[in-house]
Amino acid sequence: xxxxxxxxxxxxxxxxxxxxxxxxxxxxxxxxxxxxxxxxxxxxxxxxxxxxxxxxxxxxxxxxxxxxxxxxxxxxxxxxxxxxxxxxxxxxxxxxxxxxxxxxxxxxxxxxxxxxxxxxxxxxxxxxxxxxxxxxxxxxxxxxxxxxxxxxxxxxxxxxxxxxxxxxxxxxxxxxxxxxxxxxxxxxxxxxxxxxxxxxxxxxxxxxxxxxxxxxxxxxxxxxxxxxxxxxxxxxxxxxxxxxxxxxxxxxxxxxxxxxxxxxxxxxxxxxxxxxxxxxxxxxxxxxxxxxxxxxxxxxxxxxxxxxxxxxxxxxxxxxxxxxxx
Ligand code: CA
Numbered sequence: 001x002x003x004x005x006x007x008x009x010x011x012x013x014x015x016x017x018x019x020x021x022x023x024x025x026x027x028x029x030x031x032x033x034x035x036x037x038x039x040x041x042x043x044x045x046x047x048x049x050x051x052x053x054x055x056x057x058x059x060x061x062x063x064x065x066x067x068x069x070x071x072x073x074x075x076x077x078x079x080x081x082x083x084x085x086x087x088x089x090x091x092x093x094x095x096x097x098x099x100x101x102x103x104x105x106x107x108x109x110x111x112x113x114x115x116x117x118x119x120x121x122x123x124x125x126x127x128x129x130x131x132x133x134x135x136x137x138x139x140x141x142x143x144x145x146x147x148x149x150x151x152x153x154x155x156x157x158x159x160x161x162x163x164x165x166x167x168x169x170x171x172x173x174x175x176x177x178x179x180x181x182x183x184x185x186x187x188x189x190x191x192x193x194x195x196x197x198x199x200x201x202x203x204x205x206x207x208x209x210x211x212x213x214x215x216x217x218x219x220x221x222x223x224x225x226x227x228x229x230x231x232x233x234x235x236x237x238x239x240x241x242x243x244x245x246x247x248x249x250x251x252x253x254x255x256x257x258x259x260x261x262x263x264x265x266x267x268x269x270x271x272x273x274x275x276x277x278x279x280x281x282x283x284x285x286x287x288x289x290x291x292x293x294x295x296x297x298x299x300x301x302x303x304x305x306x307x308x309x310x311x312x313x314x315x316x317x318x319x320x321x322x323x324x325x326x
Contacts, residue, residue, distance in 0.1 A: 024305065024321065027056055028055045030057075032044075032047040032318055039069045039136075039137070041142070044145055050319040052318035053157065058071045060097045063098055066102040070136060073097060076089075076094060076116045084108060085104070088100070098172050106136060111127075112127045123287075123290065139161065156195060165202075177209055177213070192217065197220045198219050206219050223250065233268050239274050242279065243279050247280060249280070250283065252284060255270045256310065257294065265294040267308045280311040283305065285316065
């Protein structure tokens with residue numbers, strides 16, 4: 001009995017020191033996108049049912065200033081826009097959400113992501129192109145769905161919206177960042193205690209949200225894979241800088257895994273440096289059907305992330321991470 005009590009005390013001390021150690025935050029990447037077309041309401045509902053802690057939304061703006069949940073400023077890799085509105089493509093041959101009203105966008109059929117030229121699905125084993133009906137949705141519809149499920153199931157899933165290409169939107173005369181904060185506030189996401197993270201690749205936008213728009217929400221800076229000149233082990237000062245306006249970083253996996261000639265990945269100092277700066281680390285993207293080099297199984301990858309002490313992960317199959325964690 002005495003030993004058990006001591007063990008419990010020791011365990012709780014460990015948990016205070018590392019609140020997420022062994023229990024990484026599971027973020028459903030574009031909803032349960034491994035099983036249903038990304039960013040649909042069906043995908044978000046399924047992610048909630050599978051026990052995801054957070055459900056991710058990428059956010060772009062329509063011509064009439066509605067926030068649409070879509071991974072790209074283009075809409076031609078997940079919808080039938082090219083056949084429905086063939087004359088609405090730009091000179092570069094692409095179709096952009098910002099050129100369409102929400103009334104037009106909502107008529108499009110959504111399918112599993114495909115290569116626009118060939119029509120071939122990006123992930124061969126995912127939801128088939130079988131004519132099942134899916135639609136784009138707005139950020140407001142996602143919030144209504146998730147908050148409704150939070151209530152009806154008694155389990156609260158958070159939201160994890162990403163502002164897509166704010167500089168590009170600004171050139172188009174749009175401000176999705178400001179609109180997103182306003183919408184979140186209407187749904188009672190107002191403080192650092194609320195179950196939301198706002199993410200963006202653009203540090204200028206994150207600084208603007210914090211300093212100019214005065215948001216109190218937790219912010220996460222996303223990091224593209226390191227370039228030739230960026231060394232994952234020499235990020236300490238940049239991470240301290242990020243910590244002056246954000247609470248976390250969302251690095252590409254290659255910031256955390258370093259590959260040697262033998263092919264076996266080793267942990268870099270990135271996570272330790274981020275933790276020293278006071279930042280959470282939520283790497284992207286884990287896909288059980290598209291593992292990164294050097295990882296033979298999903299279990300190996302998740303074990304690697306545990307050893308790396310990542311605080312969470314973006315994953316297309318959220319149940320896989322929830323089951324292994326719990
Ligand atoms: Ca995203």
